[in-house]
Amino acid sequence: MKIDAEGHKFKEGTIQEGRVRWKSPSNIALVKYWGKYGEQLPKNPSISFTLDKAHTITQIDYRPKLDDGKLDINFFFEGKPNEAFGQKIEQFLVRQINLIPWVTQLQMTIKSENSFPHSSGIASSASGMSALVMCLLDIESKHKGVEISLAKASYISRLASGSASRSLFPDLAIWGSHNAIKGSSNLYAIPYGEEVNPMFKTFHDDILIISGKEKSVSSTAGHALMNGNIYAENRYMQANQNLMDIIRSMKEGDLEKFGAIVESEALTLHALMMCSTPSYMLMEPHTISVINEIRQYRKESKHPIYFTLDAGPNIHLLYPDNIAEQVSPFIKEVLQPYCVGGKMIYDKVGKGPQKLTHE
Ligand code: PMV
Numbered sequence: 166m167k168i169d170a171e172g173h174k175f176k177e178g179t180i181q182e183g184r185v186r187w188k189s190p191s192n193i194a195l196v197k198y199w200g201k202y203g204e205q206l207p208k209n210p211s212i213s214f215t216l217d218k219a220h221t222i223t224q225i226d227y228r229p230k231l232d233d234g235k236l237d238i239n240f241f242f243e244g245k246p247n248e249a250f251g252q253k254i255e256q257f258l259v260r261q262i263n264l265i266p267w268v269t270q271l272q273m274t275i276k277s278e279n280s281f282p283h284s285s286g287i288a289s290s291a292s293g294m295s296a297l298v299m300c301l302l303d304i305e306s307k308h309k310g311v312e313i314s315l316a317k318a319s320y321i322s323r324l325a326s327g328s329a330s331r332s333l334f335p336d337l338a339i340w341g342s343h344n345a346i347k348g349s350s351n352l353y354a355i356p357y358g359e360e361v362n363p364m365f366k367t368f369h370d371d372i373l374i375i376s377g378k379e380k381s382v383s384s385t386a387g388h389a390l391m392n393g394n395i396y397a398e399n400r401y402m403q404a405n406q407n408l409m410d411i412i413r414s415m416k417e418g419d420l421e422k423f424g425a426i427v428e429s430e431a432l433t434l435h436a437l438m439m440c441s442t443p444s445y446m447l448m449e450p451h452t453i454s455v456i457n458e459i460r461q462y463r464k465e466s467k468h469p470i471y472f473t474l475d476a477g478p479n480i481h482l483l484y485p486d487n488i489a490e491q492v493s494p495f496i497k498e499v500l501q502p503y504c505v506g507g508k509m510i511y512d513k514v515g516k517g518p519q520k521l522t523h524e
Pocket of ligand 1: 197198384385
């Protein structure tokens with residue numbers, strides 16, 4: 166037993182004090198995960214672009230405390246104590262205590278901030294939870310003198326928020342097992358992209374903020390609605406097929422096929438919510454106007470510019486970098502006026518989590 170200057174007692178070999186700081190991105194699904202079972206296991210495999218600008222930065226300052234089996238965490242979100250978020254993190258750590266048993270040895274101050282405004286309607290669980298997990302695994306790897314395993318980071322992130330499992334990898338990630346994809350698993354995501362046409366790694370994702378309102382259905386409740394949905398089994402089959410087809414389109418550089426799948430996936434996700442019991446309409450009138458504008462512009466200009474949606478009204482505008490200049494006037498003059506306060510986030514495909522400082 167050791168006693169520090171302030172009289173705290175802790176065991177020999179416990180983790181020493183320090184600081185870790187990580188930036189981790191959000192991601193946007195191209196083939197969507199909607200429907201789960203067991204402990205955060207997906208009913209179908211999904212694939213996503215890792216983003217860059219939409220990210221969370223999390224810092225943990227930690228020091229040893231008496232290991233009484235209890236957590237001791239202070240949580241600050243954007244500079245202010247945030248009990249609701251803090252409790253969510255505590256519940257998650259308690260649930261997964263077997264994976265990170267050493268957390269009860271530490272007093273931790275966790276500070277987290279998002280690059281995007283809280284009122285932008287962008288889900289922060291993927292970036293937030295993956296940033297937290299990278300910080301935790303960094304503490305552990307520093308202590309044990311081993312490298313962080315991204316598969317383990319993805320596994321633990323998945324338990325916090327399914328889609329967070331895909332934020333750990335550069336460019337593209339696949340989560341969920343598919344018999345034609347080697348190494349794919351329901352337990353964690355895997356990086357994907359070696360065989361993909363490099364053009365897809367230059368993709369822009371301009372996020373058009375149609376509404377900053379909170380989601381009217383939590384994703385937990387949304388996934389649960391799939392259990393009673395009469396289209397569920399067909400949907401899971403379709404997602405498996407779409408995954409195969411979108412991969413082929415990316416290998417072949419077939420933008421038209423890629424765009425058709427991405428848009429169909431977005432609308433299918435919303436259609437499933439509309440026909441659930443209870444039913445949810447997550448699109449706003451401006452969402453539909455923007456979709457129509459994009460399709461009309463694409464038809465006239467022949468530019469490969471497509472949309473996808475998350476479980477909300479905001480539009481993700483997807484296009485390769487080589488047409489960025491040509492499509493910019495259309496985005497600024499026609500689409501931006503539909504955004505609340507003209508708000509947009511000009512994002513791109515990104516490289517995954519990044520360590521910021523480590524003392
Ligand atoms: O990760 P969750 O449980 O918040 O679910 C997210 C599901 C969608 O964002 C709608 C689709 C996806 O695959 O990211």
